[in-house]
Structures are given as C-alpha cells and as structure tokens.
Amino acid sequence: MFAGKAAKIELREFELYYGDFRVLKKVSAAFAANAVTAIIGPSGCGKSTLLRSINRMNDLIEGVRVTGEIRLDGKNIYDPDVDLIWLRARIGMVFQRPVAFPLSIFDNVAAAPRVRGILSHKELVPIVETSLKAVGLWPEVKDRLGQAASSLSLGDQQKLSIARAIATQPDVVLFDEPCSALDPIATHTIEDLMQSLSEHYTIIIVTHNMQQAARASDFTMFMLDGNIVEYSPTRELFTNPKDTRTENYITGKLG
Amino acid sequence: MRNKEKLVEILLTLIGLSSVTVLGLIILFIFKEGLPAFAQVGLWQFVTGTRWSPGKNLLGILPMIAGSFVVTAGALVVGLPLGLGCAIYLSEFATAKTAAILKPTIELLAGIPSVVFGFIGLTLMVPFIRNFFGGPGFSVLASALVLGIMILPTMVSVSYDALRAVPPVYREGMLALGSTDWQAVKMVVLPAARPGILAAAILAMGRAIGETMAVIMVAGNSTIIPTSFLDPVRTLTSNIALEMGYATGLHRQALFATGVVLFVIISILNLTARVVVRGKTR
Numbered sequence: 045m046f047a048g049k050a051a052k053i054e055l056r057e058f059e060l061y062y063g064d065f066r067v068l069k070k071v072s073a074a075f076a077a078n079a080v081t082a083i084i085g086p087s088g089c090g091k092s093t094l095l096r097s098i099n100r101m102n103d104l105i106e107g108v109r110v111t112g113e114i115r116l117d118g119k120n121i122y123d124p125d126v127d128l129i130w131l132r133a134r135i136g137m138v139f140q141r142p143v144a145f146p147l148s149i150f151d152n153v154a155a156a157p158r159v160r161g162i163l164s165h166k167e168l169v170p171i172v173e174t175s176l177k178a179v180g181l182w183p184e185v186k187d188r189l190g191q192a193a194s195s196l197s198l199g200d201q202q203k204l205s206i207a208r209a210i211a212t213q214p215d216v217v218l219f220d221e222p223c224s225a226l227d228p229i230a231t232h233t234i235e236d237l238m239q240s241l242s243e244h245y246t247i248i249i250v251t252h253n254m255q256q257a258a259r260a261s262d263f264t265m266f267m268l269d270g271n272i273v274e275y276s277p278t279r280e281l282f283t284n285p286k287d288t289r290t291e292n293y294i295t296g297k298l299g
Numbered sequence: 300m301r302n303k304e305k306l307v308e309i310l311l312t313l314i315g316l317s318s319v320t321v322l323g324l325i326i327l328f329i330f331k332e333g334l335p336a337f338a339q340v341g342l343w344q345f346v347t348g349t350r351w352s353p354g355k356n357l358l359g360i361l362p363m364i365a366g367s368f369v370v371t372a373g374a375l376v377v378g379l380p381l382g383l384g385c386a387i388y389l390s391e392f393a394t395a396k397t398a399a400i401l402k403p404t405i406e407l408l409a410g411i412p413s414v415v416f417g418f419i420g421l422t423l424m425v426p427f428i429r430n431f432f433g434g435p436g437f438s439v440l441a442s443a444l445v446l447g448i449m450i451l452p453t454m455v456s457v458s459y460d461a462l463r464a465v466p467p468v469y470r471e472g473m474l475a476l477g478s479t480d481w482q483a484v485k486m487v488v489l490p491a492a493r494p495g496i497l498a499a500a501i502l503a504m505g506r507a508i509g510e511t512m513a514v515i516m517v518a519g520n521s522t523i524i525p526t527s528f529l530d531p532v533r534t535l536t537s538n539i540a541l542e543m544g545y546a547t548g549l550h551r552q553a554l555f556a557t558g559v560v561l562f563v564i565i566s567i568l569n570l571t572a573r574v575v576v577r578g579k580t581r
Contacts (some may be wrong), residue, residue, distance in 0.1 A: 047518045099475060100335060101471070101474070101475060104471070104474065128477065128479070129477040129478075129479070131477070132474070132475060132476060132477030133476075136475070136476075138471065139468060139471070143471075143472035145469055145472065145486075145487045145490075145491070146469075146487070146490055146491045147327065147486075147487070147490060155476060155478075155486055155487070156476045158482075158486065159473070159476050159477055159478040159482055159486075171495050190530070205472070208472075208476065209475075209476075212393065212476060212477065212500075226446075298389040
C-alpha cells in the first residue's frame with residue numbers, strides 16, 4: 045500500500061483504556077516514512093488518542109493503561125527501557141492551538157535544544173536559524189528574534205511551533221488538528237508546509253477537516269469507535285471508499 | 300421602579316466613596332498631627348538624625364528607618380524562596396490530594412495572631428540565637444525569621460494562583476519536547492507566572508514592613524542603627540506602638556511624623572513595585 049515507502053511506525057494490537065473505558069480497540073496499522081498520513085473520523089473516535097499514544101503524551105493522564113505495542117523503527121516505545129526524553133526528541137508534536145511560550149521568538153525555538161542540554165548561544169543560533177528557515181518564517185523574523193513570540197499572527201505562531209518541533213531533529217512529527225485555530229490562508233500555508241516537510245520527516249496529522257486530509261495527505265486512515273474502518277492511499281479512500289461507513293462519513297451522512 | 304434603581308445606585312456610590320473618604324481622613328489626620336514636628340525639628344534633621352531621645356528633644360528616626368528596611372529585607376530573604384518553593388511544589392509536583400491538605404494548612408498560618416508568632420519567637424528563637432550566635436538574641440535575625448514565616452501564607456497563595464493561571468498547554472508543549480517537569484517549570488512556567496510572583500512579593504513586603512507586635516517582641520527595640528544581624532533593632536511601626544501610650548507634645552507629634560514617613564515609604568515601595576510588575580507584563 046505504501047508504494048515502496050518503508051513503514052516507520054507500526055501499531056500491533058494496540059489498546060488504550062481510560063479507566064475501564066476502552067478507547068482504542070486492538071488497533072494494528074503502520075505509518076509510512078517520509079509521507080503525510082491523515083487520520084480522520086468523528087469526534088470521540090479515538091484519533092487524537094491514537095496520535096498521542098505515539099509520543100506517549102497519554103502517559104500524563106491519570107488512569108490510562110495500554111496493551112499491545114507501538115514500534116518505532118522496530119523498537120516498542122512502551123518497553124520499560126524506553127527513555128521518554130529520547131522518544132520525544134525523535135517524535136515531535138504540534139498542537140491544536142499554537143503554543144507560543146511567553147518568551148522571545150528565539151527562545152521559543154531554542155527551548156527544544158535547551159531541553160537536551162545544548163545551552164551555548166553559539167550552538168543554538170544555527171539550530172534556530174535552520175528550523176525557522178525550514179518553516180519559511182526566517183525572512184520575516186530574522187531581524188526581530190528578540191521580540192515576544194506572542195507578537196506574531198496565529199498562523200506564524202503555529203509555524204513557530206512547527207519550527208520548535210523540528211528543532212530537536214526528530215524523525216516523526218505529529219500534528220493534532222494543527223489548523224483548527226487558523227484562518228483559511230494560514231491553513232493552506234501549513235498544509236503546504238507539511239507536504240514539503242514530509243521529504244525529511246514522517247508526518248501524521250489528525251484532522252476533522254476532510255478537505256484538509258484530501259488536499260494535504262498521501263494516506264488516509266478513517267477511524268470509528270476506536271477501530272480503523274478503512275486505511276488506503278488518500279485518493280483511493282476519497283474517490284473509491286470500500287466500506288459504506290467511510291462513504292457515509294466522507295459524504296457527510298455520518299458524524 | 301426606576302426611582303428605586305436610582306436610589307440603590309446612589310447608596311452604593313456613597314458606600315464606595317466612604318472607604319476612600321476614610322482613607323483620606325486617616326491620611327489627613329496623620330499629616331495634621333505629624334507636620335508640626337517636621338516644622339519644629341526640620342524635615343532633614345528628623346529623617347537623617349541618628350539619635351532618638353525624646354526626653355532631650357533629640358528626634359532623629361534614621362535608626363528606625365534603617366531598622367524597618369533591614370528587617371523587611373531579611374524577612375524577604377527568608378520568606379520569598381521558601382514561599383515560592385512551596386508554591387511551585389504545590390502547583391507543579393504535589394498530587395491533588397497532597398495539595399488539598401497542604402495549601403489550607405499553610406493558609407491557616409495567616410489566621411494565627413501576630414502576638415503568638417512573637418511569643419514563639421521570644422521563647423524559642425531569641426534564646427536559640429543568644430546561645431548559638433551570641434549577642435542579646437533580640438535581633439535583626441530573630442525579627443527576619445519571625446516575619447519570614449509570617450509572610451509565607453501571602454507568598455504561597457498568591458504565587459500559587461499565578462502558577463495555576465499559566466495555561467496547561469505551556470507545560471504540555473514543553474513535555475512534548477522531551478523536557479522534564481522541572482525544565483518545563485524553569486524554562487516556561489516561571490517566566491509566564493513572573494508578574495503574579497512579583498505581585499506576591501510586593502504583598503509579602505507590605506505585610507512585613509507593616510507588622511508591629513511580633514517584631515516588638517523579638518527585635519530588642521534599641522534605637523541604634525544595627526551593624527550586624529545579631530544587633531537589636533527598632534522599626535518605624537514599633538517606635539509608634541512602644542511610645543504612643545505616654546507621649547505628649549512634640550514627642551507625640553514626632554510619633555505621628557514617624558507614621559507620615561512610614562506612609563510615604565510604603566507608598567513609594569508599592570508604586571515602584573507596581574511599575575516593575577507592569578513593565579514585566581508587557
């Protein structure tokens with residue numbers, strides 16, 4: 045299905061419980077390297093939970109329990125010997141609302157390398173510059189790196205969040221509904237950006253916006269009630285859905 | 300109906316104004332009673348004079364000004380790190396259950412009468428300081444320790460609220476970068492909460508500089524400028540409280556003038572602090 049692309053992440057009978065409630069039900073699937081994969085589905089289908097299982101952000105929630113495996117390059121990230129700091133350095137995350145820390149533009153991006161102990165200004169400067177260039181924000185902010193990040197527009201703040209996520213040089217970047225707080229123009233730039241970033245990174249995006257999935261992704265996964273209903277190349281899923289539930293959802297009869 | 304509405308409005312306005320009026324009257328009264336002393340002693344002489352001996356008409360309050368400053372600074376040195384550390388623990392590291400027990404306990408400290416703090420200082424700290432560090436025990440150090448504990452509730456609860464007001468997405472964003480909890484606190488949560496923490500420090504400072512009874516009981520109250528932390532000290536508030544009972548004439552006016560000086564100092568500190576806080580918020 046990945047047309048020659050390698051699988052970067054693989055879920056094996058992965059289940060997640062909030063207390064007694066089973067949110068994800070024996071999910072098995074793989075995510076292709078250097079591609080954009082979209083996860084769509086109605087609210088509460090478990091798509092965000094699945095995304096947050098991949099960098100173990102769900103660990104922060106009390107009462108969460110998992111079974112099964114999620115493998116990153118063959119290594120189960122739920123093994124007891126996995127270092128969360130290592131894991132989250134390899135898997136970056138961009139949130140629904142842009143996270144502009146109350147710091148300068150420079151310090152917002154530099155927070156990522158600083159977390160891993162890179163503290164000297166000399167080493168930080170090239171990292172910040174490369175990251176801001178990769179998201180296309182550099183020309184705009186290069187003369188005002190010392191200004192507060194909150195002075196940027198929401199769209200630019202989201203680009204800044206992406207720059208910070210890739211400043212740790214991850215392999216994978218997770219996007220959790222990254223455009224839901226943005227206007228249509230900013231949304232398009234972020235979608236283009238995800239496409240261009242997929243040259244170097246494995247990108248997984250959760251979205252409730254089907255047009256976004258259709259426009260910006262190479263593969264699409266449709267989820268319902270904690271199960272994967274259909275998962276195929278994006279064009280195929282949208283033009284020729286095999287499951288009637290998928291068809292109902294993408295034509296607006298469901299969800 | 301409309302008349303009733305109007306009446307309520309007027310009534311509430313009057314009530315609102317009355318508190319301002321009371322403040323205005325207090326200021327007016329202190330200044331009226333105190334200003335003659337400035338006129339007679341001379342403002343500069345009064346503020347910079349190093350001898351306070353009302354019997355000989357020597358009325359200089361520099362020792363008390365110095366005393367108030369050094370005792371307040373000492374209290375902040377003790378209380379700020381303790382209070383902030385406690386607030387960080389409660390807000391960022393303690394489980395909900397622990398915080399639910401600890402926070403009300405700390406706030407209970409605020410309900411203990413200051414004379415009790417003074418009594419504890421007098422019976423525990425003063426002898427301890429006398430035995431282990433020397434000097435009379437009644438000292439800047441004893442006052443700073445007692446006041447440092449007394450400002451804890453203010454410091455803890457105001458900075459705790461500031462920390463809780465930091466959007467959770469900041470912490471999440473940091474943890475997603477692979478930060479430890481402490482890195483998230485240090486790099487993002489504390490900078491975000493800084494204006495609130497400064498406000499906590501200001502309130503705590505106001506509490507320390509205004510406290511009277513507890514300080515009287517442990518400070519020793521001699522009218523000399525302290526040169527060591529083990530020296531006895533008298534604050535502006537203590538000066539008024541200790542002597543007002545028997546003072547007459549110029550002496551009495553000088554005590555009111557002490558109040559004027561205290562009022563001006565507190566106003567300046569508050570104003571500076573407010574400007575600082577506003578500057579940091581921007």
